[in-house]
Amino acid sequence: MSEPSPVVLVVDDEIQIRRFLRTGFELNGFVVHEAATGAEAIRTATLRPIDVAIVDLGLPDMDGSEVVERIRSWSNVPIIVLSVRSSEAQKVQVLEAGADDYIVKPFGMAELLARVRVALRRQSRAASGEPTVVVGPLTIDLAARAVMLNGQRLTLTPKEYRLLQVLAQHAGNVVTHQHLLKEVWGSIHVHDTHYLRIFVRKLRQKIEPTPDMPRILMTELGVGYRLAQSVEADNGAAVSP
Amino acid sequence: MQKSTFLAGLRQQLPGVAYTLALVGLVTVSLYWILRVTGLTHGSALYLIPVLIAAIRWGMIPSIVAAFCGMVASAFFFFEPRYSLQIKDPHEVFNLILFTFTAVVVSQLATRLKHELEVSRQREIDLSDLYAFSRRLAAAFDVSDIHAAIEDHLAAVMQRKVILFGGQRDGARRPGAVIPAQIASVVEAVTAGSIENGGGQAVTADSGEVWLVRAVSPKNREFGVIAINLGHASADSRELLRARVDAVLADATATLERLGVARAISEARMRAQTEQLREALIGSVSHELRTPLASILGAATVLNSAPALAHENKLRALVQGVHDEAERLNGDIQNLLDASRISSDGVKPHLEWADPSDILNEALRRCQRRLTERVLALDVAQDLPMVRVDAVLVQQALVQIIDNAVKYSQSGSQITIAAEARDGALSLTVRDEGAGLTEADKTILFDRFVRGQRHAGITSGSGLGLWIASAFVTANGGKVNAVSDGPGLGTTLTIELPATQTAVPQMETDADE
Numbered sequence: 065m066s067e068p069s070p071v072v073l074v075v076d077d078e079i080q081i082r083r084f085l086r087t088g089f090e091l092n093g094f095v096v097h098e099a100a101t102g103a104e105a106i107r108t109a110t111l112r113p114i115d116v117a118i119v120d121l122g123l124p125d126m127d128g129s130e131v132v133e134r135i136r137s138w139s140n141v142p143i144i145v146l147s148v149r150s151s152e153a154q155k156v157q158v159l160e161a162g163a164d165d166y167i168v169k170p171f172g173m174a175e176l177l178a179r180v181r182v183a184l185r186r187q188s189r190a191a192s193g194e195p196t197v198v199v200g201p202l203t204i205d206l207a208a209r210a211v212m213l214n215g216q217r218l219t220l221t222p223k224e225y226r227l228l229q230v231l232a233q234h235a236g237n238v239v240t241h242q243h244l245l246k247e248v249w250g251s252i253h254v255h256d257t258h259y260l261r262i263f264v265r266k267l268r269q270k271i272e273p274t275p276d277m278p279r280i281l282m283t284e285l286g287v288g289y290r291l292a293q294s295v296e297a298d299n300g301a302a303v304s305p
Numbered sequence: 306m307q308k309s310t311f312l313a314g315l316r317q318q319l320p321g322v323a324y325t326l327a328l329v330g331l332v333t334v335s336l337y338w339i340l341r342v343t344g345l346t347h348g349s350a351l352y353l354i355p356v357l358i359a360a361i362r363w364g365m366i367p368s369i370v371a372a373f374c375g376m377v378a379s380a381f382f383f384f385e386p387r388y389s390l391q392i393k394d395p396h397e398v399f400n401l402i403l404f405t406f407t408a409v410v411v412s413q414l415a416t417r418l419k420h421e422l423e424v425s426r427q428r429e430i431d432l433s434d435l436y437a438f439s440r441r442l443a444a445a446f447d448v449s450d451i452h453a454a455i456e457d458h459l460a461a462v463m464q465r466k467v468i469l470f471g472g473q474r475d476g477a478r479r480p481g482a483v484i485p486a487q488i489a490s491v492v493e494a495v496t497a498g499s500i501e502n503g504g505g506q507a508v509t510a511d512s513g514e515v516w517l518v519r520a521v522s523p524k525n526r527e528f529g530v531i532a533i534n535l536g537h538a539s540a541d542s543r544e545l546l547r548a549r550v551d552a553v554l555a556d557a558t559a560t561l562e563r564l565g566v567a568r569a570i571s572e573a574r575m576r577a578q579t580e581q582l583r584e585a586l587i588g589s590v591s592h593e594l595r596t597p598l599a600s601i602l603g604a605a606t607v608l609n610s611a612p613a614l615a616h617e618n619k620l621r622a623l624v625q626g627v628h629d630e631a632e633r634l635n636g637d638i639q640n641l642l643d644a645s646r647i648s649s650d651g652v653k654p655h656l657e658w659a660d661p662s663d664i665l666n667e668a669l670r671r672c673q674r675r676l677t678e679r680v681l682a683l684d685v686a687q688d689l690p691m692v693r694v695d696a697v698l699v700q701q702a703l704v705q706i707i708d709n710a711v712k713y714s715q716s717g718s719q720i721t722i723a724a725e726a727r728d729g730a731l732s733l734t735v736r737d738e739g740a741g742l743t744e745a746d747k748t749i750l751f752d753r754f755v756r757g758q759r760h761a762g763i764t765s766g767s768g769l770g771l772w773i774a775s776a777f778v779t780a781n782g783g784k785v786n787a788v789s790d791g792p793g794l795g796t797t798l799t800i801e802l803p804a805t806q807t808a809v810p811q812m813e814t815d816a817d818e
Contacts, residue, residue, distance in 0.1 A: 080600035088607040148595070152655070152697055170599040170635055172606035241657075258658035261691055265660060276662060276685060283663040286655070286697040 070184060071095045071113060075105040075131065076120040076146065085118065088173040102126035102134075109135050115187070116180050120146045121158065129154075129161040136162030140190075142183030144176070152286035156240050159287070165237045166287075182236030182293045197232040199280050199292055202271050204232040213271055223248055224267050227260075228291075231281065236293035238284045264289065321363025322370050328355035329374040333382060340383065349379035349404050356408045360415030368416060372408030376401055434461050442566060451570055452529060455521070455561065459531060462553050465546075466534040469521070470496060488532050491518045495530045507547075513537060517550060522558040527567045583645075594638050601631045640769045643701075647773065652780035654695035661689040661731055664696050665724055668703040675708060678716040684723035690804040692731050694781040699733075699802065702774040702785070706735045706798045709770050713796065714739025731804040736797040742789035750787050751775040771798075778802070 072094045074085045079100075086096045097112060099105035102123045109117065117135065121128030132143050142164045147155055155166050164183050167176055189197075195207035203212040211218045211228060220228065230247045231239055245254045253259060264283075268275040282290045332355055336348045352375030360368035377390070379401060384392045392398050441454040456469035470492050491508050495518055508516050515535045521528035531554075535546055561567070605628035608614060614621050646652065662685065669676075692699075710720050718738040725732055742750065751771050775785045783802035789795065 078596050078600065080597065081603065084600060084604040084607050088603070091607065091611060169595070170602040170632075173603060174606060174610065258691060261658050261660045277666065283660070283667065285659075285663060285667050285700055286657075286695070 069093055069095045070115040071097065072180065073097045073099060073105065073108055073112075073114045073117040075099045075102070075118065075123070077101065077122070077124050078120075081120070084173070085176075088177070092177055102128075102131040105131055106134050109139065109141070114141055116142045116144065116183055118144050118146065118176070118180075119163070121154065122148075129158040129163075132158055132161045132163045140187070142180075142187055144179050144183060146171075155287050156242070159238065159240050160242065164234075178293065179236075185293075186234065186236060197235045197291070199235065199294065201273065202280055204228060206232060211271070218270055220267070220270065224263060224270070227263055227267060228271070228281075231289060231291040235291045238288050238290045240288040244288065260289075318364070318366045321359065321367035324363065325355060325359040325367040325371045326374065328358060329371055329378060331355075332375070333378045337382060347383070347400075349375070349383060349401070352376075352379060352404070353408060353411060356412050357415055360412040361419050364419065365412060365416040368412030369409065372405060372412060375408060376405045379404065431462070434458060442569065451566060451573060455528065455557070455566070456531070459521075459533075459553065459557060462557070463533065463550065465536075468532045470530045470532070485512065485514075485516075488516045488518060492530050492532055495520055507535075507543060515543060517543075517547060519550075519554075521554060522561070525558065525562070525567050527570045528558060528561055590638070590641070595635065598631055598635050598638070602628060602635070605631065640773060643773045643777075644769050647776045652698065652776060654698055654780045656693050656695060656781075658691045658693055659696035659699075661692055661724055661733070664700045664703065665722070665733065667696075668700045668707060669722070671700075671704050672707045672711070675711050676720065679711060679714065680717065680719040682719055682721040684721060684725075686725040689724055690726050690731060692802050692804045694783075694802055698777040699781055699783075699800065702777040702800060703733055703735070705770040705774040706785070706800065709774075709798070710735050710737035710739065710796070713737065726804055729804060731802045733800040733802075734797060735799075736795065738795045740796070741792045741794040742787060742796055743792055747787055747789070751785065774800075 070093075072089050074082050074089070074096060075098075076082050076085070077100050082098050082100070086098065089096050097108055097114065099108050102125045105117070105119065105123075108114070119128055119131050123131065128145055128147075132145065135141065135143060143162065145155075145158050145163045145166045146169055147158070147166050148169055158166065164186075165179050167179055195205060197204045197206065201214045204210075205212070206229060209225065209229075211220055211225065226248045227244065230244055241257050241260055242254045244260055245256060248263075249256065249259055264281060265275075268278055268281055272278050272280055280292050282292055284290055329352070332351055336351050340346065340348055352371070355371040356368050356375065359371045380390050380392055381388065384394070384397050384401070386393060392401070435458075438454060438458040441457075442451060444450075452469050456467055459469070460467040488508055508518055514537060517533045517535055518530065520526070520530050533550060535543055605624050608624045609621055609628065614624070665685065669681075707720070707722070714720065714737040720738075721734070721736040723732075723734040723736070725734075751774075771785070778785050778800050781802060783800060786799045786801065788797045788799070
């Protein structure tokens with residue numbers, strides 16, 4: 065790694081969580097800044113250059129989604145939030161507020177690192193304007209509006225392509241139902257989740273080697289969809305350690 | 306005042322007297338024709354009929370009027386000389402006196418009978434009110450239930466609008482109980498005990514309605530304060546009503562004391578506090594236990610991949626052990642939290658159209674590690690219909706059921722997971738080759754904290770899993786069925802969800818132009 069070390073801002077009020085995150089990130093070549101409160105997080109994000117922020121939703125001084133919103137108002141830095149289970153509505157809310165992804169507590173370091181790397185890769189791709197997203201056998205050329213599976217060009221309907229395009233723009237990150245519906249069908253359809261279900265099913269028939277066991281277009285139940293960051297032998301990335 | 310009430314009483318009697326006179330006239334006409342047709346001479350006993358009817362229907366005064374009129378009519382119409390009040394035969398005079406005497410006695414007896422009938426009917430109504438009241442008290446769970454019961458009871462007994470304010474802090478008005486501001490301030494003062502009001506206090510509201518405000522019981526504050534709407538009553542009738550209220554409240558407080566309502570109220574209050582404490586405890590458990598667990602789990606994963614331990618296989622195995630145990634503990638805490646969520650405020654599903662295969666795949670992904678020592682067979686039908694459910698809840702239920710199948714089956718045995726649509730229902734089936742169920746197991750399978758006795762030694766668990774699964778599926782309008790050929794012959798658990806294929810709008814043309 066000749067590139068400069070990426071800088072991560074860890075925002076959590078629990079010192080033990082910050083401690084293991086610091087160790088885990090440092091072992092993987094990151095520079096770590098810590099913040100225990102929302103106010104401190106916003107201050108640090110303003111004063112120091114950071115490449116990615118990890119924000120816990122249960123902060124003592126302000127709501128996690130407020131921190132996300134405040135940082136997002138002037139910065140494009142990738143934000144990954146730490147949430148608890150049984151709060152899909154909260155996850156959606158914080159994603160709509162501008163977070164790039166979420167991870168459910170408790171989580172393994174490998175899982176978090178995978179999410180962070182996806183966010184960093186997306187950031188650098190956006191910066192360099194690279195037009196191609198590759199997920200296993202699938203290649204999406206955003207400039208040429210072409211989709212190839214194992215080198216074979218696929219024929220997609222305009223809506224199917226638009227759906228895949230929005231997901232590819234956020235490749236590796238979760239995209240909420242509402243966001244997809246708004247981008248593909250327009251704001252008046254943001255509650256018509258069944259549109260998505262039917263189109264995702266049709267799209268999977270075309271792009272997934274085994275449509276019943278999707279490896280490329282992943283479902284995040286109750287939240288949205290995610291284009292896998294890469295297709296390994298198995299989808300082991302999400303299982304820790 | 307004496308005179309005015311007497312006149313008022315007399316005015317009340319007027320309709321009864323009028324009906325009585327009509328009855329006497331009717332009897333006279335009938336008697337006249339009967340005597341003429343049959344040729345009989347005596348029939349004045351028939352005048353007892355109006356006396357009886359008047360006594361039973363309208364009371365004593367009309368019945369005496371009937372007796373007197375009957376006597377006069379007999380003398381006038383039927384005794385010689387006719388059409389004159391004079392009577393020739395001394396025997397007939399004696400007869401008439403006898404009739405009058407009988408009529409008066411009958412009217413007295415009938416009136417008393419009527420009175421007793423009314424009293425016993427009222428007693429019956431009071432008793433059934435009281436019975437309903439005590440049943441409501443027995444079913445009451447908290448203070449406001451008890452207060453509502455007292456309020457309804459008083460309203461039923463007094464036939465007036467009654468609003469009851471609970472004692473001390475929980476004098477919060479129930480929704481719908483709208484009272485004028487003046488009344489509210491007096492109620493507050495009485496509740497606080499700053500106004501001495503033994504017999505209650507009449508307050509006139511802006512609307513001109515008069516309200517009586519008083520403590521239900523001067524001795525026992527727990528019974529609260531009532532405000533009774535007396536309407537636009539005059540000063541006299543207000544006094545009468547107040548006397549009635551006193552009587553009813555004396556009765557009611559005696560009843561309340563006998564039923565131990567004061568104790569019930571304080572117990573209910575304590576129960577509410579216990580419930581709050583429990584909720585607070587669970588809330589803090591969720592935070593206080595899970596936060597350190599998140600640290601333990603996270604730290605374990607950092608250690609496990611630390612370069613320093615790369616060649617220390619024994620140490621890494623220990624770290625893995627820490628991780629696995631912490632994860633199991635986390636699952637148990639999650640189950641407790643789910644259970645408290647179900648029993649405290651119920652499950653509120655967020656219904657959305659979902660693809661059943663998404664639910665199945667997510668559940669399988671979560672159970673992946675647990676399933677490694679079982680042979681997994683998948684039997685998923687093509688083109689499953691969309692279901693309108695809370696996908697996350699259904700997936701969690703399925704995970705619980707798969708987890709259960711793993712727990713109660715041998716390593717290396719097969720677990721079959723199937724999904725199919727049949728007769729407008731989607732079924733997700735998990736079949737194992739494990740311990741199976743006895744008939745007794747089946748009846749308690751979905752109960753809380755219940756674990757099959759035969760398995761208590763084999764495997765660990767809180768006994769919450771299937772109860773949670775069942776509650777989550779039920780909240781989504783479905784049900785969980787259990788089938789087993791018997792002990793040792795495996796178990797099949799099925800989640801059935803209503804699937805309405807036609808309900809998904811066909812939007813191919815309009816949505817994908």
